[in-house]
């Protein structure tokens with residue numbers, strides 16, 4: 639009987655969202671004064687962002703879309719509407735955005751590993767370029783996209799926003815492609831943030847990848863030599879969260895729309911990052927950290943091209959937000975202090 643089959647069918651993302659909203663209304667919760675759709679909410683940045691938004695803006699409705707991380711709804715269901723969504727399912731993306739009717743979209747979801755993108759370029763493009771998402775955004779909404787410093791080739795640092803983008807791997811190409819589609823579709827309502835490598839404490843909830851604790855760092859220093867050939871403007875997760883929260887609060891205007899580099903104030907190698915972490919943990923850095931040339935890494939680690947120096951000038955973003963940029967030593971101390979602290 640169709641009726642009994644209906645009872646067994648899994649809810650679509652849009653139906654699941656409506657169920658959560660109806661249950662909030664039934665509990666007498668007031669309608670929200672802003673609705674924000676966050677994709678990639680279960681990721682490293684997404685979890686830090688949701689924890690901050692839920693604490694800072696309790697009157698906003700947060701629609702948090704995640705991929706396949708089963709524990710996400712359990713960890714965050716009390717503070718946001720958690721909806722499982724596969725970005726490669728165009729019909730589900732369109733239906734969910736139509737139901738949520740977001741005032742703001744914070745688009746974080748991606749296959750964020752360059753190595754994974756390189757192994758399956760077709761899937762990387764399907765997820766990272768996701769055409770149905772842009773087509774479904776309501777006319778009044780503003781859109782903020784987490785792009786990457788890997789749109790640059792690494793041969794002419796430091797990069798400004800007027801530097802040529804010339805990605806050397808599938809990951810960078812797919813992110814640049816979404817940037818271009820977004821800028822063409824919503825020229826006066828969108829911001830692309832080209833993020834450097836993000837540093838910070840472990841996520842508040844469970845994450846797909848295990849994150850290192852102090853003891854794990856000692857093990858990982860010993861087992862994985864760091865290449866000193868790559869230079870990055872590493873950036874503090876707390877700075878990104880503050881920038882995203884300000885953009886969501888204030889919206890995007892024709893004056894603020896555009897592409898921004900989002901790096902920290904220093905250009906550092908991965909070895910310097912490892913040394914700073916070791917020093918903070920009281921470890922003997924020269925004993926534990928072994929800088930190596932990228933050319934001597936195993937083939938699997940070299941399978942994806944990596945731009946050597948993509949350090950960036952982020953003056954334009956700092957002028958827009960007025961937000962000071964955290965330095966590496968403060969990041970490492972902050973991560974150690976925040977590890978284990980409750981975000982809620």
Ligand SMILES: NC(=O)c1ccc[n+]([C@@H]2O[C@H](COP(=O)([O-])OP(=O)(O)OC[C@H]3O[C@@H](n4cnc5c(N)ncnc54)[C@H](OP(=O)(O)O)[C@@H]3O)[C@@H](O)[C@H]2O)c1
Pocket residue numbers: 677678679680681682683684703704705706707708710723724725726745746747748749750751765784785786787833834835836837846
């Ligand atoms: N982390 C960095 O150092 C860094 C640097 C530069 C730029 N970025 C960019 O910043 C953003 C956030 O990075 P992150 O470190 O938080 O990434 P992350 O931890 O790898 O999280 C990726 C997120 O995307 C979701 N996702 C993956 N495939 C999906 C699919 N098919 N459908 C729906 N959702 C899917 C994942 O969901 P599940 O886990 O639930 O499957 C997860 O929520 C990304 O766009 C990344 O490219 C990151």
